Amino acid sequence: MADAGSGAGAEGRAVAPPAAIPAAPPSGDGTAAGVSPPPPEIGSPEARIGVRDLTMAYGSFVLMRDLNFGIRRGSIFVIMGGSGCGKTTLLKHMIGLVEPARGEILYGEESFTRASGERRQELLRSFGVTYQQGALWSSKTLSENVALPLEQYTDLSAREIREICELKLALVGLKGFEDYYPSQISGGMRKRAGLARAMALDPDVLFFDEPSAGLDPISSHLLDELILELRDSLGSTVVLVTHELPSIFAIADDSVFLDTATRTMAARGNPRELLRNCDDPTVHRFLTRGAEEHPERRPA
Numbered sequence: 001m002a003d004a005g006s007g008a009g010a011e012g013r014a015v016a017p018p019a020a021i022p023a024a025p026p027s028g029d030g031t032a033a034g035v036s037p038p039p040p041e042i043g044s045p046e047a048r049i050g051v052r053d054l055t056m057a058y059g060s061f062v063l064m065r066d067l068n069f070g071i072r073r074g075s076i077f078v079i080m081g082g083s084g085c086g087k088t089t090l091l092k093h094m095i096g097l098v099e100p101a102r103g104e105i106l107y108g109e110e111s112f113t114r115a116s117g118e119r120r121q122e123l124l125r126s127f128g129v130t131y132q133q134g135a136l137w138s139s140k141t142l143s144e145n146v147a148l149p150l151e152q153y154t155d156l157s158a159r160e161i162r163e164i165c166e167l168k169l170a171l172v173g174l175k176g177f178e179d180y181y182p183s184q185i186s187g188g189m190r191k192r193a194g195l196a197r198a199m200a201l202d203p204d205v206l207f208f209d210e211p212s213a214g215l216d217p218i219s220s221h222l223l224d225e226l227i228l229e230l231r232d233s234l235g236s237t238v239v240l241v242t243h244e245l246p247s248i249f250a251i252a253d254d255s256v257f258l259d260t261a262t263r264t265m266a267a268r269g270n271p272r273e274l275l276r277n278c279d280d281p282t283v284h285r286f287l288t289r290g291a292e293e294h295p296e297r298r299p300a
């Protein structure tokens, strides 16, 4: 099935970014900056993740319907939208914490929604997740926190696990803090420790729910660099929920915008291209913080 996301009328042409927006790094698949590849077809090998005909609901309360998009393997994909529109809920659908009211989630060509419990567990093992609320165990040291998934899912020795924990913590700039407790480090360091834990099993897909919320701009920038590095060095596919416009413009290869008013996706594509090409006023307001008119409607 073709990616119905294109129906949102938001597939961008290749355009030069506006001066205020930082230059984009080359995307994960080696595409030149500013030129986005076409969206991958849902259920194709190029789509690491597929969201097909998804309706999300809590009981009779329908949050979003008709969500359709594929997430390209090795890309950084951002879920955007106003507070309470259902971003975290969409992430929860992707990792099986909430079941679709209709439709399905696919990994490559395989349906995650229809997979057996055992198969789902296998698939889940290739994911790393950091939740919006952070959630490190306060009674465990950083090293012990990172060790948890390794103890749960591997047969590695205690020594091997310790070595991996040191490596992952070093990767997020926390070398030397292995034996600290979460209460002994700053909020930004806790966020990074959460990322180290999500990376413990070298996941192929990483889900981050607002990883930079509450961080100062420099820590936030470092986190962006780390996410880019994960994509480029491990080839991971990264699904990111964030409101941080500088991050969105700096690192996103692709995105979807969830619109509370219409209860469906209002746009789909590279945010830098959406900024120039998307006519939806809600999307445009979001991408400009409500500060700017659409470029084509600006006085000359």
Ligand SMILES: Nc1ncnc2c1ncn2[C@@H]1O[C@H](COP(=O)(O)OP(=O)(O)OP(=O)(O)O)[C@@H](O)[C@H]1O
Binding pocket: 058, 063, 081, 082, 083, 084, 085, 086, 087, 088, 089, 090, 132
């Ligand atoms: N477990 C639940 N049961 C019922 N309703 C829920 C549940 N979780 C979330 N909701 C509702 O679903 C809506 C979307 O919530 P969600 O947390 O997905 O939004 P969000 O876009 O992530 O918001 P934010 O930007 O504030 O994090 C909200 O109205 C929320 O009250």
Ligand SMILES: [Mg+2]
Binding pocket: 087, 088, 089, 132, 209
């Ligand atoms: Mg949320």
